[in-house]
Each structure stands twice: as structure tokens, then as C-alpha cells.
Amino acid sequence: MTQIPAAVQKKITVLNQHNEKLVGVLHDTGSTEMVVLCHGFKSSKDFNTIVNLAVALEKEGISAFRFDFPGNGESEGSFQYGNYHGEADDLHSVVEYFNGANRKVMAILGHSKEKGIARRLGEDFLEIIKKDGFIDVKNRAGDVDYRVTEESLMERINTNMHDACLQIDKGCRVLTVHGSADEVVPVEDALEFDKIIPNHKLHIIEGADHCYTSHQAELPPLVLPFIKEGLQQN
Template sequence: MLLPVTMAVHTTTSSSHPLLFLYRGTANPSPAVISLPSSLRGVSLRSRATAAPPAETLSDDGIPDAPPEGEGTGIPLPSSIGDDGEQLLYGIAGKEIVTRPCAQLVSSHSDSLDVSQEKIVIINRYGERLVGVLHETGSKELVVLCHGFRSSKEGRTIVSLADALTSENISIFRFDFSGNGESEGTFEYGNYYKEVDDLRDVILHFKKHKRDTHAIAGHSKGGNVVILYASIYHDISKVVNLSGRFKLERGIEDRFGNDYMEKIDQHGFIDVEDKTGRIIYRVTKQSLMDRLKTDMHSACLSIDPNCRVLTVHGANDDVVPSEDALEFNKYISNHELHIIEKADHRYASHQLELAAVVLKFIKSK
């Protein structure tokens, strides 16, 4: 049950915001092998075709918000997974999650705005290739966008925010965490602090190229990652947490059953499969404990008071309860909370409202 909001909380109940024109360029169909660029801006490729909507797959806790199956080197993302279709297998031998060879990459350009898009590879501290897209508007500062659990830089929430920010002449970089999307590495159920390391390596890469990161924003699990980052590194002035989970122990029983710890102790791991019998991901005890030991309460208290934090949450979020947003508001000292009425976890019918809230915060002094 949603707790009464007694603090200063903004809510959005209608689409009365100024109209935001969100565009997305269509990728050039002829792929080119990518290499680490010598500069941050690549050659722009133009296309006047309208991009087709991406095929839906599932992200955080079974929510569709990811690129089509087969893109990239991280976790395979089937297009028909759901709580009603998942099968949990315990201790099944001979099935492993493997890392595929690095895919060929392409560049694209949005013809409606003078924004170049360049695929960039950044090598993280673990020697893995992180693949991202730089939307270059010419602005000095940069906003880095972080995707959620089992999603990617191509998730519609991330892409819509990228379009909205670049429409206001704000350069952004969206990338795949290691083990996800096009980036190298093995997907793990937890990996919260490893994804913080990925984000750190991205920020340091741009700093080396004389680009300061003005703000970081993350959706769902990405919201947790940006909060954790701000609790460790005090070099970001603005943080945007979109539908992040405060109580990380919550939601596990719904997915794996209330005896999940007994099962994982007995069998060593849990394989999550789709209806076709293909493994989506493996939950090991180590990765499960990584999530359970991640303390968002302590992280919130460790954020520099000079760092401004915005939390946005949908009132009708059925994946991460909106009560979690109130917890962030309770423990982060320099915090703004915005609840969007009737919005779900993906902001499926509220992308314009979400973009308007984030833009106002990013552009504010």
C-alpha cells in the first residue's frame, strides 16, 4: 500500500508539459567493424527513414524494455519471457551462459536534429569491451545514461531520454554494462558494484578526453548503480534515479519462491529458463548474496550533500513499489522526489512526462 506522502513531492497527473519532439535515427544497414576512436566524434551517417520500434524483450523482473534477441555479446534476451512463462531449474548440468564473439557495429544519425551518433568502445578495468553510443550535440558537458536489469542501451526509456536531452542540446552517452547488450562479459544476477566500476571507467574515459560528466541517470537497476556511484565517488553534481529499488531483498521471493535460499544452498544455483527451455540467466549463491548485501540505506547516507539527486517513480509501478522512492527521499539529504501518477515501471504511456521532469532537473542551476 502506498504510504502517504508528507514531504515536498511533485506529482504529474496530466501531459500539460510543453510538447517534446522525440526522434530516433535509423541505423545504416551496412555494418562496419568498430575500433576505439582517436576522437570522440565520428563521421555522421544520415538516414531519412523512420526507425521501426524495437522488438520487445524483458528487463527488470520481467518487464519488456530491451533490444531484439541476438544483438550483442552479453546475455541473450528472448522476446517471450514472463513470470507466467519462466521455468526455474535447479542444478541442471551441461547448460552454461557463454560469451559470444563481439558483434559488428554501426553508426547512425538523426536527420531531424543536428546530432551525430558514434559507437564507442571503452575497455573497462577487467579488460572487457563496453559498447556505447555517444550523442554529440557540441555541448561541453555530458550526461551518461544507465540501463536496468536484463536491458540495454537500446531500452525505450533510455533511448527516449537520449532523444529528449539531445533535443535541448545536451550531449549524452548511453552504454551497455558488461555482460549485457553488445558489451563483453558474463551476465550475473547481482553485479551492482561491478556495474559501478563500469560506470566509473566510462566517466574516466571521457575525462581523459577533456569531457566532464555533468550528470548520471539510471533506470531501475541502473538507478541503484548511479546512487551507489554517488556514494563512492563525489565527482558528479547531479544524479537521476528512475524507479530504482531501495529494498533489494524485496522481489526475490516473488521470482524464486520463499524457499529460494534453501534451494540455492541445496543445488548451488538456479537456472531461469524461458518457455522454450533456453537459459535466460543463472543465479548463483554468490550473485544472490551480492544483491542481498548491497546496502542502499548506507549508500544514501554517504552521498555528498552538494550532490543533487532526483528520484522519479511511477505511482502504478508493479515491479518496484513506489514506497521505495519515499525511502530514497528519507535518507538522501539533497533530494527531490517526483511521483508520476498512473505511470508504470517503464513509463510506457508517460515518456513525455518523464522526459520533461528529467530535463527540468538537468537544466536547473
């Protein structure tokens, strides 16, 4: 039986294209191949789903890196609503960093991107932002949680996920795991992705909510075989 080397967890800082420090934790098993994990909206590298998957990879001898996007967790920069293109650039900076450290990023795992702009900003969000130039989103205590600028809102609205999916290379394997009881991003989105992403595998976890609250144990057995299959092909 092959002995899996003990992993060492260490904090690493990566500079993005704006010279902002992106703070992450490397679960280092000594493997050259590694997986990068990305948190969702208003979350962090310490979100339990992200941590649990990093630990599961570590136990399989696969190095993993989970990090905070700008304005989230411990990373520098200001939080921006939407910001898909900016976060793609941040992710590219992370991949380039590890390429330069003689590692090879073999897979990217991510959780959640919000839908339902009106549910979060109010039905008249377009009128308000055209008038004021921004919308402050408040928490339950009435304090400002974050500010949505007109520029960031327009980028979010103009992001065409259908076209983005069509640009995914046919050689790129994509796995979507979605809860049937997801109250934030409807499971119908996953079904639409399944129709248009060229090399796609879909698994729906019955009864799981957006954060897989009662279904954490079901994630590694779905995700790990998919990643290990990719490692064997390369």
C-alpha cells in the same frame, strides 16, 4: 534565438577494469558537458526510455552517452545477477574515459534495479542455492534465461541501500521519478529514499508503470530542467 547544433550519433567502445568492451552510443552535440545513461536489469542501451531521454538531451544541445553493462546488449562479459558494485566500477570506467577525452560528466541517469528476490527466484531460493550453488531462472518457454550464483545472490542480499544512501554527498543533487503503478519496484521505495537522501527531489507520476509505457512524454519535462539547473550551477 540560439541555434542548437545538430547532434551526431556514434558508437563508442570503453574498456572496463576487466578489459571487457562496453559498447555505447554517444549523442554528440559538441558540448563539453555530458550525461551518461544506464539501463536496468536485463535491459540495454536501446531501451526506449533510455533512448528517448538521450534524444531529448540531444535536442537541448547536451551530449549523452548510453551504454550496455557487461553481458547485456552488445557489451562483452557475462550477465551477473545483482552486481551493483561491479556495475559501479563499469560506470566509473565510462566516466574516466570521457574525462580523458576532455568531456565532463555532469549527471548520471538510470532506470530500474530489481526488488523482490523471492518473486523472481522462488520462496525457497536460499535452500536451493545452498544445496546446488546456483539457480537457473527460466523464461516462459522453459529455457534458461540466466544463472544466479551463490556469490552474486549473497552480494545482492547484503547490499544495504539505506547505508548507501547515507553516503551520498550533500552537494550531490538527486532526482527520483517513480510511477505510482510500478509493478516491479514499489513506489514506497522512492518514498523511503526521499526520507534519507540528503539533497533529494521526488516526483511520482500518477498511473505510470515500471517502464512508463503510457507516460514517456512526461519524463523529459521532469528530467531536463533538473539537469539544466545542475549545468547552470557549475
